[in-house]
Amino acid sequence: MADTLTLSLSSGGDVVIKLRPDLAPKHVEQITGLASEGFYDGVVFHRVIPGFMAQGGDPTGTGMGGSQRPNIPAEFNDLSHVRGVCSMARSQNPNSANSQFFICFDDATFLDRQYTAWGVVESGMEHVDALPKGEPPREPGKIIKATVA
Numbered sequence: 001m002a003d004t005l006t007l008s009l010s011s012g013g014d015v016v017i018k019l020r021p022d023l024a025p026k027h028v029e030q031i032t033g034l035a036s037e038g039f040y041d042g043v044v045f046h047r048v049i050p051g052f053m054a055q056g057g058d059p060t061g062t063g064m065g066g067s068q069r070p071n072i073p074a075e076f077n078d079l080s081h082v083r084g085v086c087s088m089a090r091s092q093n094p095n096s097a098n099s100q101f102f103i104c105f106d107d108a109t110f111l112d113r114q115y116t117a118w119g120v121v122e123s124g125m126e127h128v129d130a131l132p133k134g135e136p137p138r139e140p141g142k143i144i145k146a147t148v149a
Contacts (some may be wrong), residue, residue, distance in 0.1 A: 002019055002028075002032045002127055002148040002149060003018065003019060003048070003149065004005055004016055004017060004018055004073065004148070004149050005017045005019055005020060005031060005032065005035055005119065005146065005147070006120070006146070006147045006148075006149065007040070007062075007124075007143050007145075007146050008143070008144040008145045008146075008147075009124075009127045009128070009130075009131070009141060009142070009143060009144065010141050010142045010144055011127050011128075011130040011131050012126075012127050012130055013065075013124055013126075013127045014017045014123075014124050014127070015103075015121055015123070015124035015125070015127050015128055016121070016123045016124055017054065017119040018118065018119055018120050018121075019031075019032070019088050019118065019119050019134075020077075020079065020117070020118055020120070020124045023075070023077040023078075023079055023117065023118065024075040024077060024114060024116050024117065024118040025066055025075070026073065026075055026117050027072055027074050027075055027088055028116040028118050028119070030069060030072050030097075030098075030099070031099075031118065031119075032099065032148045033069075034067055034069070034099055034146075035094065035095070035146040035148050036148055037073075038109065038146075039058075039059070039067055039099065039146075040057065040099075040143045040146035041143065041144070041145050041146060042142060042143070043056055043057060043058065043059055043061070043142060043143050044056060044061045044081050044136075044140035044141065044142045044143075045131050045132075045137070045140055045141050045142065045143075046058055046062065046063050046135075046136045046137075046140060047063055047102075047135050047136065048059050048071055048132060048133045048134060048135075048137055048140075048141070049105075049111065049133070049135065050105065050133050051105055051106050052065075052104070052105060052106065052107060052108060053102040053103060053104050053105055054102060054103050054105065054128055054131050054141075055089055055100060055101070055102040056066075056100070056102075056142075056143060057089070057100035057101045058099065058100050059097045059099075060087070060090055061098070061136065061140065063136075064068045065099075066100060066128045067098055067099040068097035069092050069098065070098075071095060071096050071097060071098050072088070072095070072097045072098065072116075072142065073095045074090075074095050074097070074108040074116055075111045075116045075118075076094075076114065076115070077113075077116065077117060078118055079113055079120075080107075080109055080117075081104050081107070081108040081109055081110075081111040081115070081117060082104060082106075082108075082109065083104055083107065083109045083125070084103070084104065084120050084121035084125055085103070085104045085117050085119075085121075086101055086103050086104075086118055086119035086120065086121065087101065087102055087104070087115045087116060087118065088101050088102075088115060088116045089101060089102055089115075090115065090116075090120065093096070094114075097116060103121060103128050105128070105129065109128045116135035
């Protein structure tokens with residue numbers, strides 16, 4: 001099982017995320033599988049809210065799309081949604097996570113145990129901070145390449 005996911009961002013560099021398969025094995029498996037297939041390459045951050053989070057992982061760039069893989073059942077855990085935590089986006093249905101994820105800019109503990117946290121940024125958070133802001137941003141930042149190691 002991979003230890004890290006690296007997102008090379010258009011906003012200036014690499015974001016290295018320590019994966020937490022001990023907390024969310026199915027989510028880590030889905031994300032690393034998609035990254036290995038090149039699914040995230042070229043995908044934008046379509047929702048970037050200062051003081052809250054940056055959301056990406058939708059190939060349509062609208063917030064309404066996902067991968068062809070089945071949705072993943074919720075794996076809510078005790079990892080608190082604080083700065084640098086990576087978690088899965090979903091619809092109202094708790095078991096609807098697919099490919100979209102978000103990275104917290106700041107403490108968002110009100111999301112704890114309602115969204116599946118699956119990783120923590122180890123380095124490069126300044127590149128997440130530098131993503132263009134907006135819902136959607138006028139010129140969204142994007143993942144140039146996603147790699148697992």
